[in-house]
Ligand SMILES: Nc1ncnc2c1ncn2[C@@H]1O[C@H](COP(=O)(O)OP(=O)(O)O)[C@@H](O)[C@H]1O
Ligand SMILES: Nc1ncnc2c1ncn2[C@@H]1O[C@H](COP(=O)(O)OP(=O)(O)O)[C@@H](O)[C@H]1O
Ligand SMILES: [Mg+2]
């Protein structure tokens with residue numbers, strides 16, 4: 242059975258990498274759904290497992306455990322040929338457009354590549370017209386069709402990445418830090434492009450980023466990850482207005498606000514993120530948490546809904562419903 | 576006017592390549608008052624790092640070349656100093672922190688020795704005294720004594736940047752130049768490092784030139800802010816004034832293009848086009864080809880920044896006086 246509303250239904254996914262130092266728990270028991278046409282933002286600091294999760298969902302990396310249902314199909318059980326068909330419907334855009342593009346291919350060839358691999362064009366002229374149409378869609382001037390990636394700025398290279406992802410007319414796109422390597426002016430252009438495309442074609446996005454302001458701007462709902470686990474999940478307004486998890490609160494309070502005098506105080510976290518090889522036994526955030534109680538060091542908290550659409554994984558919150566003096570960033574902006 | 580700690584006048588720095596000059600810094604003027612923090616903002620390629628390396632006299636020569644201008648530090652032109660004298664200024668009166676901490680760390684020397692070496696070089700303290708001062712510095716940046724004998728690779732990115740801060744401040748420099756010191760760090764670690772720099776800067780009464788592309792960092796930590804575009808300062812003002820009353824069309828465009836945490840979900844405003852290629856700068860105001868307010872005069876001649884109000888300078892005559 243799957244959630245009927247959901248285009249993507251992810252259940253109890255785990256990914257363990259075998260490393261020299263021992264098993265590395267990159268994703269540990271992650272579940273969520275994404276509705277058709279929805280954008281789910283995935284935030285968290287580097288190494289918390291965002292990219293691994295994105296790659297697992299489209300099977301660029303195989304999950305260790307769990308299942309993912311896409312349009313009612315269990316994608317982890319598909320064989321190679323079936324997965325190839327499925328891949329037309331699920332695409333990814335990477336952070337660094339430069340390293341993900343073959344430097345020897347020009348723009349037209351790069352955009353044609355997925356069309357060729359999936360043999361979707363009836364003729365050379367069909368292919369050419371599809372490539373040109375894709376270039377129009379992502380705002381690349383047609384005259385650039387025989388330019389090479391190294392001749393272009395980062396924003397245009399990212400437009401190529403987006404065009405390649407759109408080539409097969411997918412339903413679902415994983416956007417893995419698509420604007421993190423770009424300057425703010427170019428970032429704004431790409432964010433506008435992604436929302437315009439979505440308005441036109443009703444794409445479903447998993448938008449991965451470590452930048453909270455960007456994620457808030459693009460997402461309908463936001464999942465906050467810490468060391469391989471989702472610690473909080475809610476609509477974008479609730480995450481910012483009433484963050485429930487102490488980590489979400491600290492993360493929000495750490496964002497520098499471009500408005501002099503706006504920030505009154507800041508929750509400074511002690512120490513750094515522990516290694517995903519040598520994990521603390523209880524709540525993974527407990528070693529850095531100022532609200533830690535005994536139970537936090539013993540038992541892992543479950544992600545549980547405490548009001549419709551807002552889930553959190555925190556023992557202290559679950560017990561009290563609320564902390565003393567809950568912090569909301571809005572309180573801090575004059 | 577009170578003498579500035581750092582006063583850069585009409586600085587021009589080029590990188591000379593076979594196919595022409597890359598005009599990285601084109602007539603830059605910048606003043607940093609004693610005890611203050613100046614935010615130095617601009618997009619990739621604006622010339623921020625080139626300026627910082629120019630002050631430190633660490634430009635790669637060739638292809639880099641200071642074509643003209645002055646860099647006055649305590650009233651003395653650093654460009655007239657010999658290499659010997661510069662070596663004692665660097666790490667002594669002026670220290671620099673880079674985005675990648677490994678630029679400043681030696682991978683094969685333990686961190687206590689690295690800090691002690693810097694202290695001994697500039698203060699003449701004995702090895703023993705330098706080591707004990709190094710341990711004090713490490714404590715100040717929140718690194719426990721037990722870890723002082725570790726090598727850089729044994730530390731995380733945030734910890735390495737703390738070590739670099741300890742080295743930079745070990746000789747109580749008058750000026751600290753920090754070039755994107757937290758860009759490679761996660762936001763919670765960035766908050767720790769910026770907080771630390773703020774505390775220590777006060778303690779050591781060090782002035783700070785903070786190079787960054789993050790307007791949030793500038794708003795939170797800088798007294799004054801300079802906006803750089805295509806090798807020039809286009810606007811310069813006390814930070815609150817700059818954010819409250821941005822005048823230059825580029826500054827306005829930059830502010831409008833960032834998603835705000837308090838903002839809505841509509842399309843972001845964008846600046847059309849791209850930053851110019853510094854080996855092929857347009858004539859006149861370098862921003863005019865992208866500027867919605869440009870008038871014919873903008874495409875010829877360069878104007879010196881004009882004073883729009885108390886300490887507020889803008890290079891755009893069209894928007895001066897806040898009429899547009
Ligand atoms: N192929 C791999 N082999 C071993 N460890 C990996 C591999 N890919 C990722 N990891 C580890 O998994 C964790 C999560 O990484 P990643 O998903 O890239 O995080 P994020 O995208 O949030 O920065 C990190 O500790 C990373 O070092
Ligand atoms: N060693 C070099 N040789 C040639 N050009 C360089 C060199 N270093 C920097 N540049 C160019 O100078 C301009 C300014 O660069 P930089 O000072 O690094 O800018 P920023 O730090 O603002 O990003 C850029 O166009 C850059 O490509
Ligand atoms: Mg990643």
Ligand SMILES: [Mg+2]
Nearest residue numbers: 623624625754
């Ligand atoms: Mg730079």
